[in-house]
Amino acid sequence: MRAPEHVPVMPNEVVEYLQPQAGRTYVDGTIGSGGHSKVILEHSGPDGRIIGLDRDPAQLEVARERLAEYADRVTLVRESYDRIREVLSDLDIENVWGMLIDCGVSRDQLAGRTVGRGRGFSWWGEDEPLEMTYDPDQPTKAADLLNELSERELKALFGRTLRGQEVGRVTRAIVRERRQEPIETTGRFTEILREALGFAGRDPEERIPAAYLALRIAVNDELETLRRGIEAAVDALRTGGRLVVLTFHSLEHGLARQTLRKLEGGPIGPPRLIGGPERDAKVEYLTPKPLFPSESEVENNPAARSARLHAAQRV
Ligand SMILES: C[S@@+](CC[C@H](N)C(=O)[O-])C[C@H]1O[C@@H](n2cnc3c(N)ncnc32)[C@H](O)[C@@H]1O
Numbered sequence: 561m562r563a564p565e566h567v568p569v570m571p572n573e574v575v576e577y578l579q580p581q582a583g584r585t586y587v588d589g590t591i592g593s594g595g596h597s598k599v600i601l602e603h604s605g606p607d608g609r610i611i612g613l614d615r616d617p618a619q620l621e622v623a624r625e626r627l628a629e630y631a632d633r634v635t636l637v638r639e640s641y642d643r644i645r646e647v648l649s650d651l652d653i654e655n656v657w658g659m660l661i662d663c664g665v666s667r668d669q670l671a672g673r674t675v676g677r678g679r680g681f682s683w684w685g686e687d688e689p690l691e692m693t694y695d696p697d698q699p700t701k702a703a704d705l706l707n708e709l710s711e712r713e714l715k716a717l718f719g720r721t722l723r724g725q726e727v728g729r730v731t732r733a734i735v736r737e738r739r740q741e742p743i744e745t746t747g748r749f750t751e752i753l754r755e756a757l758g759f760a761g762r763d764p765e766e767r768i769p770a771a772y773l774a775l776r777i778a779v780n781d782e783l784e785t786l787r788r789g790i791e792a793a794v795d796a797l798r799t800g801g802r803l804v805v806l807t808f809h810s811l812e813h814g815l816a817r818q819t820l821r822k823l824e825g826g827p828i829g830p831p832r833l834i835g836g837p838e839r840d841a842k843v844e845y846l847t848p849k850p851l852f853p854s855e856s857e858v859e860n861n862p863a864a865r866s867a868r869l870h871a872a873q874r875v
Contacts, residue, residue: 566667567866568595569806570853574660577804577846577871580604584657586868587648587796588612589641589789592666594623600660601630611656612636613647615694615780622668640695642789644796653800661789665694665776667863675766680746682773687747692776702779707742711735717778720811723769729756730771773809785814790819794842797874801841805870813850816870820845823872843872 568574574596580586580603582671588597591612601610610627612634614620620636627634639647641661648656665681672678678688680702692702709717714731722730733756734743743749753771757764777783794801804818807813825841850868858865 565671565864566593566595567861567868568599569662569861570851570857571596571599571835573767573851573853573869574804574806575599575603578658578660578802579870580608580658580735583607585609585653587641587644587656587659587793589644589659589661589793590614590663591623591636592619592662593628593668594659596662597623597627597634598630600658601627601633608633608636611638611647611651611653613641613644615640616669616696618696619666619669640785640789642785642792643788644792648796650722656796656801657798658802658804659793659796660804660806661786662791663782663786663812664808668696677744681772681776683746683750683753683768687745689748690749690775691745692779694780698779702775703742703744705775705779707733707738718771718774720777721774721809722767725759726757728765729759732756760825777811783811786815787810787819790816790821794823794872794874799874801874802846802874803874807850807868807870808866813868816868820870820872841875844875846871846873 578586578600580600582604584604586600586604586608588610591597591614596609597612600609620638622863624636629633630715633707635651644659670682672688678685679696680688680690680692681835690701691701705717711731712735715727718730719727730753733752737752739778740825743752750768753768754764757767790803790805797803805816807816820843823842824845825839828837828839847870853864853867
């Protein structure tokens with residue numbers, strides 16, 4: 561078996577908020593290497609169930625191997641978590657006691673371990689094709705966006721994570737370079753970024769990850785998927801069921817908060833008229849201040865550093 565490298569983030573807090581129990585069904589919307597699912601299964605023995613989703617079939621294989629001892633309690637489905645309602649309906653399940661969404665890319669995907677080759681998620685590794693899609697069969701790859709979007713669209717894409725002059729410099733460099741030859745690999749993209757971001761005494765290496773993040777978010781439509789996914793997850797929960805979301809950068813943190821706040825109900829605004837129309841509450845927001853990983857966790861797993869945990873209970 562390919563032992564997974566990915567270490568699940570904030571596992572104790574996930575269990576504390578998901579409250580897994582025997583006899584109940586939980587959804588792991590992003591099963592990845594199966595780390596969180598294993599912990600949930602351990603806490604819901606002997607007959608708690610997991611429905612595990614992932615867009616990456618190679619990750620589903622890693623999860624299948626890792627969870628082999630629990631095979632009769634696990635159902636794996638290749639699907640995006642924002643389609644959880646359709647998945648449950650296909651499985652003839654009305655609702656579930658909990659769902660976890662652990663955003664982003666797993667360490668195993670970054671290292672190119674799952675499919676035996678890198679798919680362009682990492683800027684530091686070997687020269688790789690610039691794909692960056694969780695679903696390897698998705699036809700539009702990151703390179704297609706770089707080579708086909710208009711300058712204006714590229715500005716909007718990189719404007720999500722780059723700041724000030726960085727946006728224009730990166731966009732202009734891409735448009736200039738792709739005229740010579742399409743940009744197809746991480747090596748070439750990183751070289752372009754290094755040149756464009758190294759100005760006014762800045763260290764380009766510090767900003768290259770932000771440009772990669774913008775491209776990954778765009779090619780996988782990650783923000784819209786997260787918003788839809790949280791709403792779908794809440795609809796899939798039974799009363800008293802719990803949703804836990806792990807986010808890793810400010811765009812995700814903000815979106816998770818904003819979506820859960822909206823689902824808490826309250827006045828439909830602005831303007832927030834006293835006695836105006838109200839939206840019914842679907843959840844109680846359990847973590848209006850999201851949780852951080854402990855210092856000792858960050859020491860042992862630096863990848864957990866930027867994590868925030870959001871939790872809500874279906875009402
Ligand atoms: C951070 S990893 C999850 C790691 C997992 N919690 C563990 O402990 O091993 C995120 C996973 O979500 C998957 N993913 C990304 N977007 C997805 C989506 N929209 N639907 C389902 N899975 C998705 C990725 O392929 C990746 O395997």
